[in-house]
Amino acid sequence: MESKTSIRIFSAIAVLLLLGTVASYSQTNRAAAKGMVLIPAGSFKPFFEVKGAGKKTVRSFYLDVYAVTNSDFLRFVKANPQWSRSRISRLYADKEYLKHWESDFSLGKKHALLANSPVTNISWFAARAYSKWAGKRLPNMDEWEYAAGAGIADKRLPIEKVILNWYSKPNPAVTPHVGSTFKNKLNVYDMHGLIWEWVSDFNSVMMGSDSRSGALNSNLFCAAGSNGAANKEDYAAFLRFAFRESLKGSYTINNLGFRCARDVKQ
């Protein structure tokens, strides 16, 4: 397992080196690619099925091993002050943006506690801007769900249990560090049980009647999303999709963060 990981990371780096001519990535950003793993191509049964479409295929892509941390995001804000708390436009983030930081460019007294915790209270726009700055992008929902569907690596623990255990306890005062939950079989940490995560197309599946994709029947709402669900007992997935449905791009929430993805061929 470990050796495979390193091989994957190496190959990821190799690919990146080959692509070294692309864009003007800073040294920092190239180093950040170290924190990614290659997610091999594959197919999965989506939680909400488009009638007759069957399984969905996902091309291979890179995904961050860990969610973006407060210290990562602090670097981004320092490099891009227009995304700081006092300067960001209300169109791009509501007024709770980064409220757990002490100021525009400081985590304050809780720095040590917060530095390695996933950044939360950030909007979809901010997450997207960070990804772009890092030479990456947000994963789309299919990529995220596909990667998140891989079982827990060490423990014989179903994902649903992890999620249900997580939501059945109130939020801790400080979000735990990245890597403090589980690694999955694709060597990705904390996909469940630490925070919610933004995806690029978070508003494409609607349990309500105003689905953007048009693929779901509009009666979905009567059953509050239980029509068209692949597995009506997958309450953990229901929770995730309901959560995404409640979002708007400018929202910032206590337990909502993100991680980045990247194309294999850039």
Place this chain on the structure above:
Amino acid sequence: MINYNIKIGIALLAFAAVINSCTNPGKSKEGNDSVVGQYEAELTDAPNVPRSPGYKYPEKVIIKLEVVEKVMRLADGVEYNFWTFGGKVPGKFIRIREGDEVEFYLSNHPNNKLPHNIDLHAVTGPGGGAEPSMTAPGHTSKFSFKALNPGLFVYHCATAPVGLHIANGMYGLILVEPKEGLPPVDKEFYVMQSEFYTKAKYGQLGLTDFDMEKALDEKPEYVVFNGSVGAAVAEKAMQAKVGETVRLYVGNAGPNLISSFHVIGEIFDNVHVEGGSLVNKNVQTTAIPAGGAAIVEFKCDVPGTLNLVDHSIFRTFNKGALAQIKVVGEENLKVYSGKQGDMIYQPGAETQKEPDAGAVKSAVPEKSLPERMEQGLVLFQSNCAACHQKNGEGLAGAFPPLAKSDYLMARKDKGAGIVLHGLSGKIKVKGKDYDAIMPQVQLNDDEIASVLSYVRNSWGNKGGLVKASEVSAVRNGK
């Protein structure tokens, strides 16, 4: 807390202002459906109910409800992470009037993990408000509706997965009073039944959480009134006085079970069936579907404790479905006497169904006194000594003595009748009154003869031999 009180105060002031404005002549005419004024509704926690709107014309009513996810008591020593409308289970009671236009604000506390919304059964429109009220943590949604139909309605969270949100405590009642109002009563209470599907077994101490399997099987560990075991029992019981009329607004949140709502020792004078306009009279038990309600009314005629139960009775005795109303005041013995007597009941004693039961079938050879004393001692120890004591002294105030018993020794039947038929009522033994019950003793005539011989010739008693034939004579009423 203080803030809250101030808010209530302001709400009440606003409310009073509204009442006044309503009584102003020259406002809109009776029957006109246009809105007159505006106020923020006072919301209450169970078992309390807000005051009646009591106005003659529709108002614009502002309702502010906050969703809070928090750990609270489910039973003594048992905690659960509830999701609540307003910080308690069941959620706040909302009271408006038919025709009111409601401006509804649903806030989702920023520390919550999940989005939530509200489906009010009082709302006409797809989703009952669920769609426009979908709210992410740290946000507030606003929507409006007009209360077209009067009645008592359930509200609940309808965010996927709906069953889970309801199972965790997200429900309450909204009363839409009819235009003409409800008849006045002395006391109104808010009672809501629901069940909880916990991983831990009923009563197991500690923090527990939702169990999917039990919810799918519809096998709850807990069935409760007002959100926890004993929420309205003993010192937390609802209070009423003799002579008062009581109206209960009863909801059933489910998520799965139908309630057979019953109050032990009361007959419902009126039941607004299913919370609607149909009034049934003189009802013992009313069915309340999951996601439904009922309004029940009765008069408290006598003092005592009224037990509110789900008459699917194991839920009451084993799963927590019990609430109480304590009624204080004067007894009314005509209506309810209490115990007026306690008589020995002996099946067959009158009818002599088994005339030969216990009788000696054929003449048995009578025993000598020493034989009877020996057998009698053993029989006395196993049949009589528990009450009358080994030394025949009895227990003061409870069991009369046999030793030197003037009462026993004076009886013509030598005591045979007492052993054969039992004895109850007042007797005087050695100057002391006793008023207890002695059951009949299951011995045959020969054995009774031995026991009586032993008793009548021990501890200073001198009564001579008792023969089996004498006992048989008493048995056969000779």
